[in-house]
Amino acid sequence: MSETNLRSATISVLVENESGVLARVIGLFSGRGYNIDNLTVAPVERDGSKSRITVVTRGTAMVIEQIKAQLDRLVPVYKVLDLSEGPHLARELALIKVLGTGEKRAEALRLADAFRARVIDATTESFTFELTGATDKLDAFLELMRPLGLAEVSRTGVAAIARGTTTIS
Amino acid sequence: MDHTNTAPELMNSGAEALLRALKAQGVDVIFGYPGGAVLPIYDAIFQQNEIRHILVRHEQAAVHAAEGYARSTGKVGCVLVTSGPGATNAVTGLVDALMDSIPLVCLCGQVPTHLIGNDAFQEADTTGITRPATKHNYLVKQSGDLVRVVHEAFLVARTGRPGPVLIDLPKDILIAPAPYEEPAAQPVHRSYRPQTAPDPRRIAEAVALLKRAERPVIYAGGGVINAGPEASRLLTEFTRLTGFPITNTLMGLGAFPASDPLFLGMLGMHGTYEANLAMHGCDVMLNLGARFDDRVTGRLNAFSPNSKKIHADIDPANVNKTVQVDVAIIGDALATLKALIAAWKQDSTKTDKAALANWWAQIDVWRSKNSLRFTQPRDKGSIIKPQYAIERLYQATRGRETYITTEVGQHQMWAAQHFKFEKPNRWMTSGGLGTMGYGLPAAMGVQVAHPDALVIDIAGEASILMNIQEMGTLAQYRLPVKIFILNNQYMGMVRQWQELLHGSRYSQSYSEALPDFVKLAESFHGVGLRAESVDDLDRVIAEMIAIDKPVIADICVDQKENVFPMIPSGAAHNEMLLGPEHKDEGPAVTNEGMALV
Numbered sequence: 001m002s003e004t005n006l007r008s009a010t011i012s013v014l015v016e017n018e019s020g021v022l023a024r025v026i027g028l029f030s031g032r033g034y035n036i037d038n039l040t041v042a043p044v045e046r047d048g049s050k051s052r053i054t055v056v057t058r059g060t061a062m063v064i065e066q067i068k069a070q071l072d073r074l075v076p077v078y079k080v081l082d083l084s085e086g087p088h089l090a091r092e093l094a095l096i097k098v099l100g101t102g103e104k105r106a107e108a109l110r111l112a113d114a115f116r117a118r119v120i121d122a123t124t125e126s127f128t129f130e131l132t133g134a135t136d137k138l139d140a141f142l143e144l145m146r147p148l149g150l151a152e153v154s155r156t157g158v159a160a161i162a163r164g165t166t167t168i169s
Numbered sequence: 170m171d172h173t174n175t176a177p178e179l180m181n182s183g184a185e186a187l188l189r190a191l192k193a194q195g196v197d198v199i200f201g202y203p204g205g206a207v208l209p210i211y212d213a214i215f216q217q218n219e220i221r222h223i224l225v226r227h228e229q230a231a232v233h234a235a236e237g238y239a240r241s242t243g244k245v246g247c248v249l250v251t252s253g254p255g256a257t258n259a260v261t262g263l264v265d266a267l268m269d270s271i272p273l274v275c276l277c278g279q280v281p282t283h284l285i286g287n288d289a290f291q292e293a294d295t296t297g298i299t300r301p302a303t304k305h306n307y308l309v310k311q312s313g314d315l316v317r318v319v320h321e322a323f324l325v326a327r328t329g330r331p332g333p334v335l336i337d338l339p340k341d342i343l344i345a346p347a348p349y350e351e352p353a354a355q356p357v358h359r360s361y362r363p364q365t366a367p368d369p370r371r372i373a374e375a376v377a378l379l380k381r382a383e384r385p386v387i388y389a390g391g392g393v394i395n396a397g398p399e400a401s402r403l404l405t406e407f408t409r410l411t412g413f414p415i416t417n418t419l420m421g422l423g424a425f426p427a428s429d430p431l432f433l434g435m436l437g438m439h440g441t442y443e444a445n446l447a448m449h450g451c452d453v454m455l456n457l458g459a460r461f462d463d464r465v466t467g468r469l470n471a472f473s474p475n476s477k478k479i480h481a482d483i484d485p486a487n488v489n490k491t492v493q494v495d496v497a498i499i500g501d502a503l504a505t506l507k508a509l510i511a512a513w514k515q516d517s518t519k520t521d522k523a524a525l526a527n528w529w530a531q532i533d534v535w536r537s538k539n540s541l542r543f544t545q546p547r548d549k550g551s552i553i554k555p556q557y558a559i560e561r562l563y564q565a566t567r568g569r570e571t572y573i574t575t576e577v578g579q580h581q582m583w584a585a586q587h588f589k590f591e592k593p594n595r596w597m598t599s600g601g602l603g604t605m606g607y608g609l610p611a612a613m614g615v616q617v618a619h620p621d622a623l624v625i626d627i628a629g630e631a632s633i634l635m636n637i638q639e640m641g642t643l644a645q646y647r648l649p650v651k652i653f654i655l656n657n658q659y660m661g662m663v664r665q666w667q668e669l670l671h672g673s674r675y676s677q678s679y680s681e682a683l684p685d686f687v688k689l690a691e692s693f694h695g696v697g698l699r700a701e702s703v704d705d706l707d708r709v710i711a712e713m714i715a716i717d718k719p720v721i722a723d724i725c726v727d728q729k730e731n732v733f734p735m736i737p738s739g740a741a742h743n744e745m746l747l748g749p750e751h752k753d754e755g756p757a758v759t760n761e762g763m764a765l766v
Contacts, residue, residue: 016360019308020296031301062489069486075305075325078360 008037009064010056010083010090010160014168016076017043017051022073025053034059034067038092038135040157050078052168056075056135081168083160090160094121094138096129100149106150115141126151176600177348183315184349187276187338188234190319191352192219193352196247198238198617199223199276200231204251205291209343223617223646228255232262234334236271237614242573243397245326246614248275253291256298256337261604263302263333263656264294269420270395272331274322275303282310283342289585295337299528304332305452312347320352321452329363330484331395341749344448363483367500367508375455375479376512382453383524384531385413386575388436388465391420392458392483396502401425401593403506404457411514412525414532414596418459422602423590433532434541437465438736439582442540442745443532445734448473448529449723449742456480458502460646461492462601463765471741481505495549540734540747541586551703555580555655555726558706559587562653565710570622571595572615576608576632579661580654582732584627609652613639616648623651623714628725630656643719651713652721655688656730665731670738670758686723695719738762 013019022041029036038056043049057067064082072080083090096117099109105127112119112129115137121128131141135158142153162168180186187210191199192453198221214222221257225231229248235246246266250259261526261553266273281288296308305325307318310466315338320425322334387408389668394401401424408415408431416436417427425432436448445467448454461480466472469491480488481498488497498505545557574597575581575587581598590596599607608626623681626633633654643650663678687697696716700709705733707722713722739762 019310020300020306023297024300027301062493066486066490069488073330073363073484073486075358075361 005060006058007061007064008056008058008084008158009067009115010088010158011053011068011071012081012083012160012168013048013053013055013071013077014044015051015053015074016078017045017049018076020124021051021076024070024076025055028070028074029055029057032066033062038158040159054158056158079168081162083104083162084115086166087163088160089163090158091132092135092138092158093130093132093156094142094152095154096131096142096150097126098129098149099126099151101125104148108145111141111144111148117141127129172718177193177350178282179337179346180349181346182730183312183338183343183345183347184208184209185317186316186349187343188213188217189349190316190352191247194320194323195244196220198216199249200225200234200238200614201249202228202231202251202255204255204278206252206280207249207255207276207338207343209340210276210278210338216568222249223613223642224612225610226260226641227636229261229606230613230636230639230642231274232259232273233607233610234614234617235273235491235603236262236266236269236607236686237574238618239273239614241594241615242593242618245272245274245323248273250275251291252278252295253282253293255291256295258292258716260302262300263299263335265599265602265607266333266603267302267304269599270331270391271333272326273333274319274326275333275335277335277337278343278432279308279337279339280493282339283341285339295335299335302333303335304330306335306337308337309342312342312345315342315351317346320356321358322363323352324356324358325361328410329361329365347725364485364499365483365501365504367481367498367505369508371498372505372508372512375481375498376509376516377518378477378479378496379411379413379451379455379513380516380518380520381426382413383521384450384452384528385411385412385455386447386451386453387413387415387455387457388418388448388459389421389424389457390418390459391414393421393424393502393506396458400503400506401537403503403510405429406605407506407510407513410510411520414447414529416440416447418462418465418600419585419598421459422426422585422596423593427589427704430592435585436465437462439586439732439734441586442538442734442747443535445736446535446744447532449525451476454682456482456494457505460487461490461512461516463491466492467736467744468739468741471743473742504722507616536610537555538747540745541609545703549702549704553700553703553724553726555583555657555730556587557703558653558655558724558726559583561706562625562627562710563588565707566623569620572597572619572622572624573610573628574598574608574615574624575637576626576663577603577605578629578632579657579665579730579732580627580632583655588627605632609633609636609639609650612652613642613648615616616650619644624649625651625653627715628652628654628657629661630654630683630686632659634684637689640690640695640719644694648719649717650719652719653713654723655725655726656683656686656723657730658683659728662732668731672764686721688721693719697720697721697723699725701725738765
């Protein structure tokens with residue numbers, strides 16, 4: 001398959017919050033040779049009985065359809081929703097530590113302000129920023145921080161939801 | 170939760186609650202092997218008489234036996250193994266059942282909950298190891314979950330696309346008192362809801378295509394067998410209604426009567442010429458319960474290039490996986506066939522009689538090649554051709570209640586080609602995983618379910634040694650299984666590929682120092698027979714059938730015989746080799762083809 005036919009898909013999976021369910025989903029991807037570009041998981045029901053897994057993956061249209069069908073046949077899966085089939089929102093949060101002093105440190109703070117990153121910790125030689133946004137916004141900010149002393153990054157992965165009245169359940 | 174419907178009753182032990190749940194699920198026999206972690210279950214088994222336990226000699230055999238039981242009865246097979254090595258030994262059987270969609274529940278001992286993760290004696294991460302080897306698996310951590318999990322496991326194993334389900338049972342859960350609840354009459358699962366009823370719009374589209382077809386073919390697989398004998402009956406009814414040619418996969422043999430003139434035989438790598446060329450040349454293909462396996466399709470980009478394809482399958486993940494289809498029908502084969510028959514009768518469109526007659530004339534030309542032909546020399550002392558041995562076995566068993574299992578290799582393909590099946594559930598072979606050592610334990614399970622039937626494992630001398638220890642089980646339970654070994658002293662299918670693809674360099678495919686199978690049978694309290702030439706064959710077969718004991722019939726066959734016809738790796742359906750004489754004129758095997766298995 002040529003690379004040009006690959007598309008990215010953001011798939012949300014509503015699962016029973018039971019032991020091993022994440023391993024089932026990840027094992028499905030590794031066992032069948034599918035890509036995982038990004039993955040998040042957390043309980044979403046008040047009683048903690050259901051979790052939502054969001055996977056960003058890549059593949060040909062046929063492979064994306066396979067991934068959805070394979071996910072859907074897992075016993076603890078309630079619903080599989082391909083958010084990239086329609087308008088949707090995707091956000092990620094990053095905690096970013098930048099080390100430096102003097103002009104570089106000041107420049108980092110100015111750029112953070114432009115990106116609406118919040119300073120959540122600071123020393124005389126460091127800033128820790130919190131930044132929320134789409135994946136490409138985070139990537140762009142990190143690229144700018146690199147020459148300014150970028151030292152460490154922790155990212156949550158993508159949480160995504162459909163626009164409008166569409167829901168997963 | 171959703172699986173039970175009465176007030177809970179506290180049982181003295183988890184093991185007792187477990188057995189009661191098994192009885193409620195209709196289990197009458199368990200294939201198993203004891204060990205430390207499952208002693209409480211064995212103790213509970215000892216104190217009751219309703220569930221029979223068959224003690225195997227290796228856990229892999231317990232799973233294959235349960236597969237044989239399940240495939241010949243349509244019921245869920247049940248396995249019981251201990252923790253650690255008991256569980257890991259069962260893994261091959263579980264994957265086999267997963268690939269061939271066989272409903273099983275495997276109960277597995279585990280170290281007590283407080284020791285899990287401590288590298289305790291005979292501890293293994295069984296749910297971790299078997300996650301990709303099962304349809305679903307469970308670790309029971311609380312007594313209150315035990316019975317619900319058992320009821321749920323049976324539901325998952327038998328519904329939708331059937332498959333193996335494993336329950337990991339820590340020893341403390343088996344000892345502590347546990348509540349018991351009856352299964353619900355109409356169990357509903359929280360998240361698992363397989364679609365069984367086909368969409369009527371897709372049925373109508375399918376019938377519209379089929380009615381207008383000029384060169385149709387029906388291609389039916391194991392899904393029809395899994396849907397129960399009624400589905401096979403309806404497949405026969407539908408095919409006769411249409412007058413269309415039909416071919417079966419290896420897994421589907423018996424879903425349509427082999428003696429019917431509409432039957433083209435098996436398709437695929439070692440399928441008949443007419444079946445494969447009909448698949449290649451058809452304009453409308455109806456796939457019922459088969460999955461476009463690579464053994465069936467040959468080279469994908471040359472697979473049935475000019476046809477509209479209809480695919481009916483219970484598993485949506487099978488649709489458009491390897492072959493893009495025009496109409497996808499998701500549903501159970503029985504429901505699908507019912508709907509197809511009703512829609513076919515309702516649609517007043519007449520089929521194109523002239524076109525169909527032309528199509529059949531073409532098929533008859535292909536048939537006249539007689540692609541399964543072989544020549545058996547009849548002079549005194551002539552060496553037996555393996556195909557002839559199967560044909561004579563088939564003739565000798567006609568009219569009897571006969572069940573055939575196989576191991577994996579050349580003998581398996583010859584059995585599929587030359588033994589004719591009229592009914593479903595009579596043919597048990599490892600299709601997807603291709604597990605050598607499957608046939609003997611599977612035959613054991615079939616014989617347990619059908620004590621008075623004639624059960625024959627058609628074997629090779631290499632495969633049979635992979636689970637030969639089960640001769641002990643046959644003796645213990647007086648299971649008169651017949652093992653019919655086509656002995657060519659080679660791992661024949663390996664040798665065949667080495668001959669065709671690797672310059673006849675027979676690397677490690679010759680078995681030195683084979684046992685004397687006659688003496689081997691005797692040492693296991695059975696009877697051993699041998700046929701060394703064509704003069705002995707019918708007598709040995711007749712004796713084998715007549716003896717009411719386990720028998721090994723060692724049939725010495727031509728060492729050089731290969732399985733034909735054959736679609737070489739990476740070739741298309743219309744590039745078949747019909748026999749050794751065509752070996753050098755067939756398509757050259759490409760590097761890509763060489764890389765395929």
